Amino acid sequence: MAKLALLSVSDKRGLAEFATALVKQHGYSLLSTGGTAKLLAAKGLPVTEVSQHTGFPVMMEGRVKTLHPKIHGGLLARRDKPEHLAQAAEAGIALIDLVVVNLYPFEETVAKPDVSFDHAIEKIDIGGPSMLRSAAKNHESVTVVCDPADYPGVLAAMADPAALAVLRRKLALKVFQRTGSYDTAIAKFLEAQAAEPDLAALSGFPETLTLTYKKAQRLRYGENPHQQAALYGTFHEHYQQLQGKELSYNNILDITSATYLIGEFERPTVAILKHTNPCGVASAETLEAAWELAFATDRQAPFGGIIVVNRTLEAALARTIAEIFTEVIIAPRFSDEALAIFAKKKNLRLMIAKEGMGADSLREIRSVVGGVLVQDRDKTLGKITDFKVVTQRAPTAEEWAGMMFGWIVGKHVKSNSIVYCRGERTLGVGAGQMARVDSSRIAVWKAGEAGLDLKGSIVASEALFPFADGLIAAADAGATAAIQPGGSVRDEEVIKAADERGMAMVFTGIRHFKH
8 A cells, every 4th residue: 555645835845856756766645735736736746635535625715624534543543553543444544654744934924014914814824733743743653844954864764764763753853843933933923913001011021931943053162161052043144254263152142242232323433342341432433533442442351352333344444453363343344355354364253234233132031040031121221301410510511422422331331330431432441340339440440551541531330329439439530420320328428429529410310230
């Protein structure tokens, strides 16, 4: 008795060749549906329509065609159980040995900006996942294929029963991974369509969080060589790597941080980062001028760091940057001359941000013991109209400009963060200290190491000054104005310290912790 294969696909790549091999080399008979059956018949292959096989017509615009006992009985019957085989024979159910199904393109459909709700619903495949799941459950006897890329491997394994048995289990796993991600895509779409206020809130943080990402690449290691790691998701859809070594785990974290930071600026801007922290940022009329100011903030930390710009990187700046060791350079574009200069540094990773420099993410997810934390990404600077001058002296226009620049940069520095600025450039950055006054001291020390004068600078703190000591340290270093969230029980002490030193201070009413 001929073996039976059921083929019903949306993605028809390579199907005709695969089906031809099944029939002519391995003796299969073919069952199929709709457009797939027409394709096979057009290739001269003998094929039986599912409706003819089941004796039941296709109904309800194709919604009901494979949901039938002669299909699922043929898939689910265990070959090692005589009672299953007897029941199948009594009901006239032929055993199906191989299933090739891929699903209606729901993800592609809902990715279109003008898709209607009704059209999206019609692209929810019911029969396809049902057949895949039935076949995958009975994978000891049934070969199930949901990806055209697996056709060659299936044909090769058919000559070796032991190899085919191993492959069937792998293919079954792939099926449940695929149907799981498919169902997740549907759930996310329906969450996004929620219209009522309570459902709209639920769509942001659903009661059940399902995360499905396809592995994009295995990484050489994680943060350290003894840690294994892999990248999942669509990172490579947002960036194009032009040259250099394979991206590392740390590179990917740095690239993400750099892109979020540079996306805050409209004027030509250069940012230099190390371990996701900015160590020099500046805006100017040209990238070359911005580079000189950003690099002057800290000439040591950029060694082995990340450089990101928000304009085309031209040859003049490329020659300057090429003089220092850099891990990654990110830009919206590189000129041909710049590419030629960087090509001499074979290990240097050049990345184009394909989606523009304002790469976005609606949620941040971090693993914790027993689960994950999910939050909105910190994308706001706060309402500038709500910022309050709390000192006797108001900031000058120049101080306001420096405060707004420092406030942006400080949002991207690990807490506790202190940033000294003048105009649209950083002068000193202190990051990640347990005491805010220590971050201030580090920023002052770094500015001194770089030979930068902090007289007339502004100081930005991403969270409140809990004591006056941090502000006093800034004033002693030469800062004339400060911007901070406010909200400390000792705010009055801090304000008094500022007034006693003639400083201007602004409270934003919003903090930017970054752990």
